[in-house]
Amino acid sequence: MRRAVREWLGRYAPDGVVAVALSGGADSVALTAAACAEADVVDALTVDHGLQTGSAEVAAAAAALASKLGCRSARVLTVTVERAGTGPDIADHDQDIGDRAGKARYPGGPEAAARRARYAALDQARQGLPVLLGHTLDDQAETVLLGLGRGSGARSIQGMPEFDAPWGRPLLGVRRSVARELCADLGITPWEDPHNSAPEFTRVRLRHEVLPLLEDVLGGGVAAALARTAAQLREDGEVLDALAGELLAAARDGDGLRIEMLATAAPAVRRRAIREWLLERGAKSLTDSNLRAVEALVTRWRGQGGVAVGGSASGTRLVAAREHGRLILGSE
Template sequence: MRHAVREWLGRYAPDGVVAVALSGGADSVALTAAACAEADVVDALTVDHGLQPGSAEVAAAAAALASRLGCRSARVLTVVVERAGQGLDTADRNSDIGPVGLSDRAGKARYPGGPEAAARRARYAALDEARQGLPVLLGHTLDDQAETVLLGLGRGSGARSIRGMPEFDAPWGRPLLGVRRSVARELCADLGITPWEDPHNSAPEFTRVRLRHEVLPLLEDVLGGGVAAALARTAAHLREDGEVLDALAGELLAVARDGDGLRIEILATAAPAVRRRVIREWLLERGAKSLTDSNLRAVEALVTRWRGQGGVAVGGSPSGTRLVAAREHGRLILGSE
């Protein structure tokens, strides 16, 4: 565990100053302990979603543990998740525990989606606001990476969805992607720490929980073991390949630009994998959200299979109107309606 954190720090945070997202669970506790042993300065950030009875006590215990492990500061960031799944607000109070001893107030923000997705967005937003310019270490392990790859395979949304989580996607760092979840539990036991067990991690209504407890064990049994590690290696290979394709797409995007649009003649001669990446990046920078493979292929058809078809809806704009990609005078354009 310490070797993994040490190597990550050497690559991405050589000054040795980081924040760590500490939930109180085994993975984040082990990560915090290893970070305190290897980094020069560690600030702990604990998000209390208020989704379960006693969550405030769990968060306070995690912050107190962070101080005992050697963190410079430990802060509890409180968010309130609406039960109906309409969204959530960040709470008006964020508390600091430890040497800093300050308190601050967060402005309210709203997040769309169901409770699980909304809680995830609120968590990352709270961490981003509180990190004070530091990279934030997350306790995702090799097992989490394998589950992510399986989810991507099941959704069938292309190589991007099965290349897993990166080691560093500023400001988010994941030093433990090569470490098994069981190692984190062993470290907690060695330190005499009983980590918090989130009941959501054993709730079968969550797809990821069923992957963890049903699908992956079955694959390990049928294929003779090593499946989680193999899935993580697959993600690493795809990420390396994807980085090359993304670089090529960036070069092509610069050439294809024509004002706010893209020149059809440039896109038409590109390799499909590069062309779709260009289209994706162009749509995202213009405000499209939650793009799917079918969205990208429908827009691509305006370039490669033009039959006079109408525009393609690609999601909402920041103003709430619908964005539509269309072909006009040899250019791809993006408008709203």
């Protein structure tokens, strides 16, 4: 654990000053302990979502533990989790899928709504520091499986990055069991989040049913293999993204993109360039089908109409269309 944190600090935070998101669970407790041993300064941030009875006491205990472990400061951040209809549904790398009732109460489900509130609070409180998160190799494997199940392309199975500023994940090469071993060695009993054993969440079923079955059927090593696959795809993706950036720069024509330039590019590079252009112009929640329909305006033009790609900040609908040899984005 200490080696993983030390290597991460050397790559991304050589000044040795970081914040850590501490929930009180085994992964975040072990991460905090390792960070306090390896970093020069550690500030602990604990989020109280207020969704469970006794959550304030759990958060206070986590903050007290942070001080004992050697953190410079320990703060409890109390948040209000948005109910359905009060905000946009924004997915994240470690998205869980809740039950239908949860989705009705919260945009994207209760876990997604809590995640939005948590990340917003951490971002506001971090005071310019990178924030270490306790995601492990097991979490990475679960993320890859979720991406495979959704079938939304290589980007969805690249998993979580080691550093996606300001979020740092030093433990992506460390098994969850190692975090529990460290807690036991330190004589710490971590908090057990009841959501982590609730079968109505897809990620929980992957953790307790699907991955163990795959490990049994394939003879072990599945979680590590999935994590390696994510790392390899991320390296490939970085190269393709760089090429897409060059294509995007070359294809720009005012607010639009030149069709001729896009049409001659390799499909993987072209789709990435189109995706980046749509996102920078305000498109939201792009799906693979959205993207391929926009690409068809370039490669399979048959006089078809525009393609809706989500709403803008003003509430209007954004539509990609082909006009005078250019790909354009308008609103209606």
